[in-house]
Amino acid sequence: MKILDYKNSLVNSYKQNKRTFIFYLVLRGLVILTLIRRIFTRNYESAAICVLSLLLFLLPAFLQKQMKIEFPPLFQAIIFGFxxxxxxxxxxxxxxxxxxxxxTMLHTINGFLCAAIGFSLIYLLNRGSKHFNLSPFYLTLVAFCFSMTVGVIWEFFEFTMDQFFALDMQKDFIVQKIGSVTLDPNNSGMPFVIRDITDTVINTADGKTYAVNGGYLDIGIIDTMKDLMVNLVGAVVFSIVGYSTLKFSKKSAIADNLMIKPVDKSED
Structure with a gap:
């Protein structure tokens, strides 16, 4: 795709909503400043993340052009901010x-946005097909499952990165109580509960010792489950909004501003 296509798409966004376009320019400018600063400090990993962010900013324009759809201005602004x-x-x-x-905040927003995307895509398919007619409940259920699937796939990605590159994307938590079948001295298969843990000592094969102050170090499980739970909250919130809009034929400002729409061919 030519760069001019992106420019035209952004210009169209400017015509539709000036505030969204200005918000996009401000964020893009901040990312460029951060990129320059990171290059000067030779933090090339962070510089690469900045470049990735600039490319992601073009994603809505790319999808609109390729798929002949339109993201509402508010939806675009939320994506840029996210x-x-x-x-x-x-x-x-x-x-x-x-x-x-x-x-936690970002994962909640992610669940909300993914439900909106899934809802919109299935709704467009449902409305544009003569042989495909879903009830409001089933359409909402598919959108909800879409959001949760995206959340699970992301957790798979975090786990993979942690296992192969030790990036600690699944953030650790300090806990003071654990229950473990493995630690049961009687091997009875019953969980052995250890309470009031104050610190943990880790010994390595090369003779090094590391201390975890405050309790036991949970590796990723709590973070993963927390992320999926708040993703669930976001997905449920939008599912309720979407279902109410379809079922009761009520106008919803939230749904109107977050649901993807087909491009009006009369504007081409």
Whole structure:
């Protein structure tokens, strides 16, 4: 695709909603400034994330052009903000570590957005086909499952990166209580519960010792389940909105501003 196509798509977005276009330009400018700063400090990994973010900013325009669909201005703004919050603030500026709940907030939004995308795609297929007619409940159920599937696939990705590259994408948690069948001294198959853990000592084969202060180090399980639970919350919220809009034929400002629409051919 020619770069001019992206430019035309962005210009169309400007005509539709000036605030969204300005928001896009501001975020893009901030990413470029961050990229320059990271290059000067020779932090090339963060610079690569900045480049990836700039490419992701073009994704809505690419999809609109290729699939002949239209993202509502508010939906585009949320996508741009989500990319900036996840990649630049979260990864580059380490908000995932600095600000408690940052990751949880983004996973909740992700569940909401993915449900909106799944709902919109199935709705377009349902409306445009003579042989494909889903009830509002089934359409909403498919959208909900789509959102949860995306969430699960992402957790698979995080687990794979942690296993092969030790990136710790599934963030660790310090816990003070564990239940383990493996630690049962009687091998009875019953969980052996250890409470009030104050610290853990890790010994390696080369003689090194590492101390975990405050409790036992949970590797990824709590983070994964938390992410999936908040993804569930986001998916349920939009599913309720989408179902109510279809079932009761009520106008919903949320649904209208977040549902993908086919391009009006009269505007071509």
């Amino acid at each position: 990319i900036y919050a996840a990649e630049i603030l979260g990864e580059v500026d380490h908000y995932y570590v600095i600000i408690p709940g940052w990751d």
